Structure formats: C-alpha cells, structure tokens
C-alpha cells in the first residue's frame with residue numbers, strides 16, 4: 477500500500493530519531509514495563525502489521541494472523557509485509573499464520589485490527605479459542621452500516637458476557653507507517669475496567685509510543701470512527717482548492733458536530749478534546765498519509781469513487797462506509813450534522829460538493845457553542861488524582877499533573 481509505506485515524517489526527523497534508536501538491544505529494553513507478553517494480532521493490514529512490529533520490537537512474543545496466504549508467506553520468508561506495509565523490515569521473531577484459531581489461542585492479549593465490516597465474522601471464528609484471562613484490544617475505527625454498531629457493541633454482542641470486562645479499545649492519531657518508523661506517537665486506551673486499560677497501557681508504552689487511558693469507550697470509538705468522515709470532507713475541500721480557511725472551518729465545525737453526536741451517544745465532550753478526538757482529526761484532516769483525506773482530494777478533483785477505490789489495492793478507507801453509518805446515526809439521535817450529512821450526500825447520492833458547501837454556509841445563523849455540549853462539559857466527571865507512582869509527575873513545586 478503506497479500510503480502505508482510512503483514517507484510520513486521528514487527525513488531530518490527520521491534521521492534524528494535513528495541516531496537515538498530505542499530498538500531493544502535485549503528484549504524489553506525499550507518498554508516502560510518489564511513484563512513479556514504473548515500478543516496475538518488479528519489482521520495483517522497496515523495497522524495490524526505496524527502494531528505487531530511495535531510489540532515485537534519491545535520484546536513481546538508476537539504472532540500475526542493474516543487472511544491472505546501471500547501476506548503470511550512474505551512476513552515469514554521475506555520479513556516484510558509487501559502487500560500492506562511495504563518498506564519496513566520485520567524481525568524474524570515476528571511470525572505470521574493463516575490459522576486464526578491457532579493465533580487467538582496463542583495470545584494472552586489479542587489485538588483485533590480488522591476493518592469494521594469483518595469484525596463480527598472474524599471474532600466469531602475465535603470465540604472458542606479465547607481464555608477467561610484473555611485481554612482483547614480492538615484497534616478498529618468505524619461504525620457498521622446496517623446496525624450502526626461500533627466495534628465495542630459488535631464485540632459485546634458476539635462475545636460471552638464473562639469476557640466483556642476484558643475488552644479495551646486503542647485509538648488516537650497514529651499512521652501505521654509513522655509508528656513503524658518509531659516516530660513519537662501518543663494514543664489512548666479505553667476500557668470499562670481500569671485494570672485492563674492499565675495493563676494494555678503498560679504493555680504497549682515506550683518512549684516513542686505513549687499510551688494514555690480513559691473509561692470513555694463511546695467517546696474514543698466515536699471520535700476514531702467519525703474523524704474519517706471529516707478527513708474526506710477536508711480532502712474534498714483541499715481538492716476543490718478551498719485553502720486554509722476552508723480546512724480550518726471544517727476541522728473546527730466538524731469537531732463540534734462529532735462532539736454533539738458523541739455526547740448524544742453517552743460520551744464525554746472532554747474525550748473529543750483529546751487524542752481520539754481533535755488529535756486524530758488533526759492527523760487525518762491534514763496528514764498526507766490519510767487514505768480518507770486522499771479519497772476526498774480525488775473526489776474534490778472530480779474523480780469517481782469507484783475509480784478511486786479500484787486503485788487502492790485492497791486497502792480500506794473506513795470513512796467511505798462510516799459516512800453512511802454516521803449520517804444515519806445523526807438522524808437516529810436527532811443531531812444536526814451538516815458536514816457528515818453533506819459527505820453522505822456527495823458519496824452516496826452523487827451531490828455536487830460545491831452545492832453542499834454553499835447550502836451548509838447558508839443555513840440559519842446560530843451560536844457557536846451547543847447548549848447540550850456546554851452542559852455535558854460542565855458535568856463531565858473529573859478523574860481521581862493519580863497516586864504517586866501511577867502517572868503523577870513529581871516536579872518539585874508543581875501542583876498540576878501534566
């Protein structure tokens with residue numbers, strides 16, 4: 477995939493980081509915790525392979541499930557995922573298999589990195605192979621078209637109740653290629669169970685990959701899914717030549733509607749002000765590695781969606797499908813989402829993007845801040861102060877933990 481393998485960071489930054497490489501001379505030398513874990517990664521696309529590489533570099537034992545026999549062969553024989561993450565050497569210790577049950581049974585922790593439409597049938601295949609002690613981390617960003625379910629809702633429907641407290645969700649601004657390059661990255665891990673979130677946080681954090689944690693699963697999932705629709709909008713704006721003003725307006729008003737929609741689904745507005753909200757929006761709406769933004773740019777230049785997807789070589793731009801789900805979710809919740817609905821009309825009803833922009837800009841004038849979001853921000857639960865040794869920064873004289 478060109479997007480995954482293309483140069484996401486400046487050569488100077490990459491060279492500077494190489495000079496200070498954290499790649500472990502011995503296992504576990506780069507991680508912030510010393511525990512070695514058996515990690516199964518389900519999904520050998522760009523993100524699954526990059527996370528598997530990250531975990532293997534940390535010294536964890538990693539087994540990758542790939543759907544495609546050629547991905548398994550290339551990972552095991554050429555030590556490179558030449559289909560989805562071209563240009564990155566994988567350690568020989570990182571093995572791939574096409575046997576999904578074998579891979580799931582191997583993992584104490586299972587990272588699920590499957591595009592949304594395939595989550596249900598993939599997880600259904602491994603239910604019997606899971607242990608009660610397994611931790612399952614969804615790294616998928618999307619909303620199903622027909623049921624409007626997020627991965628959390630799909631997983632809770634498919635998995636037995638005893639495994640629900642073992643679920644976590646990893647999201648945030650993280651291009652696969654940049655994580656593979658060890659460019660400093662920050663993500664967030666959401667889980668109902670704080671011990672599970674902490675375990676995943678400690679298991680995956682390094683000085684180049686910092687994990688935060690939260691209880692707000694809905695906020696993290698909806699932020700991660702909906703920003704892909706906004707990235708298409710920003711791409712269309714760029715493709716039409718609308719410049720920096722247009723992009724800044726879209727990012728800001730898009731964040732507003734994503735926040736209103738997420739709050740209506742039970743999320744905290746503060747989550748959308750974090751890594752899985754504005755963080756991921758900035759990444760995908762401005763970064764050249766974003767497939768969704770690239771789809772938008774090409775749509776803005778007048779190409780047809782079918783022609784664009786035909787050239788993507790199997791890579792998935794989740795925002796195309798999510799635009800349909802997001803539009804219907806907004807209708808279901810009664811939330812006015814002009815950007816999301818505009819993208820739905822462009823992609824699925826063939827509307828002219830310039831007409832959509834003109835109509836959106838001509839709507840009745842209104843206050844900037846929505847009353848329900850302001851209320852929710854006021855009521856948002858303040859997390860308890862961390863105990864020393866639990867993330868608090870002991871800076872003499874500093875009373876605020878940053």
Ligand SMILES: NC(=O)c1ccc[n+]([C@@H]2O[C@H](COP(=O)([O-])OP(=O)(O)OC[C@H]3O[C@@H](n4cnc5c(N)ncnc54)[C@H](O)[C@@H]3O)[C@@H](O)[C@H]2O)c1
Pocket residue numbers: 477519520521522523524525542543544560589590591592594598615616617618650651652653790791792793794
């Ligand atoms: N690429 C990134 O930088 C990135 C970063 C963060 C999150 N994500 C999210 O991770 C998820 C996976 O994306 P990706 O970029 O790794 O994928 P990709 O587009 O690189 O590859 C497509 C993946 O879909 C799999 N697939 C295709 N048909 C399938 C089927 N019938 N059953 C099961 N799997 C099938 C392929 O095997 C492959 O793993 C998506 O939800 C994406 O939004 C991606």
